[in-house]
Amino acid sequence: MELADIDAMRGRIILPRYLFPASEMRVLECSDMAEIVDWSPPAILTRQGEFLFIPAEQQDALQAFAREQSIPVTRRYDVWSDLLDPFLDTEFSEEAAMATQVRLRERGQLTDTEIAGIRKTVGTRMLALTAQTWEWQSYGLYDALTAMKPWTSLRRNRWLEFYAGAMEIARRGGVK
Numbered sequence: 001m002e003l004a005d006i007d008a009m010r011g012r013i014i015l016p017r018y019l020f021p022a023s024e025m026r027v028l029e030c031s032d033m034a035e036i037v038d039w040s041p042p043a044i045l046t047r048q049g050e051f052l053f054i055p056a057e058q059q060d061a062l063q064a065f066a067r068e069q070s071i072p073v074t075r076r077y078d079v080w081s082d083l084l085d086p087f088l089d090t091e092f093s094e095e096a097a098m099a100t101q102v103r104l105r106e107r108g109q110l111t112d113t114e115i116a117g118i119r120k121t122v123g124t125r126m127l128a129l130t131a132q133t134w135e136w137q138s139y140g141l142y143d144a145l146t147a148m149k150p151w152t153s154l155r156r157n158r159w160l161e162f163y164a165g166a167m168e169i170a171r172r173g174g175v176k
Contacts, residue, residue, distance in 0.1 A: 001041070004054050006061045008068045013044065015052060020145050021163045026052060036066040036073045041142055045074075051170055053142050077173035079108040080166070083118055084139035087126035109172045118169070121162075122148060141170045 005014040013033075015026040028044060037043040041056040042063075054062050066073050082100045085092060092100075104110045110118075125147040126139065148162055 001053065001055050004058055004062075006054075006058065006065050008065050011069055013054070013062075013065070015054075018052065020052075020149065021160055028052070030069045030071065033069075033071050036062055036071055038073060038075045039078055039140055039142075040138070043141075045171075049171055050167055051141060074175045076175055077103075077107045078140050079104065079110070079169050079173040080141040080144050081138055082108065083110075083115065083169070084122070084126055084144060086119060087123065087130055088137070088139060089130050089134050107173065108169070110169070141166060 001019065002016050005016070007013065011030040013028045015028070017023050018026040028046065032046050032048075033044050034047045035045045037045055037051065041053045042059045043051040043053050044062075045051055063073060065071070082104050085100050086097075101112070101115065104115050105112070122144055126144070129139075129143065129147040144166055145163070148166075149159065
């Protein structure tokens with residue numbers, strides 16, 4: 001992910017060649033930003049309901065920008081983190097898996113059928129990502145998008161459908 005141009009003087013953030021949904025420059029004015037989400041990597045939730053990611057090394061600059069521009073910084077429940085837990089390079093106890101399932105139902109507002117379907121959709125690609133990265137701590141929305149883009153972008157409509165659905169699921173998390 002390329003560094004963002006965080007321009008507090010002009011009240012905007014430029015994301016050069018932003019990867020999702022297409023590699024293109026994205027320009028965000030303050031009026032476009034609903035909140036800054038304290039995820040890893042950090043994200044901007046736009047007023048249109050899209051989460052746009054900023055490189056983790058720019059988290060402090062993004063937080064300062066948010067303060068200067070009076071944009072709320074929030075902690076949101078990361079639905080995708082719990083959805084992707086089974087694909088991490090670690091083992092979970094049955095109790096931990098059940099707790100995740102309960103959180104997804106209660107906080108993520110997902111049914112067991114939806115959870116199973118989402119995991120089936122992303123499973124192969126997430127396991128391939130894990131084989132490359134050996135990630136064992138945490139995945140989230142950014143990782144799901146990273147894993148799914150090469151596979152689904154061959155069929156643009158499929159990618160855009162996945163992208164829109166992923167954003168909708170992420171919005172279900174709500175502020176902690």
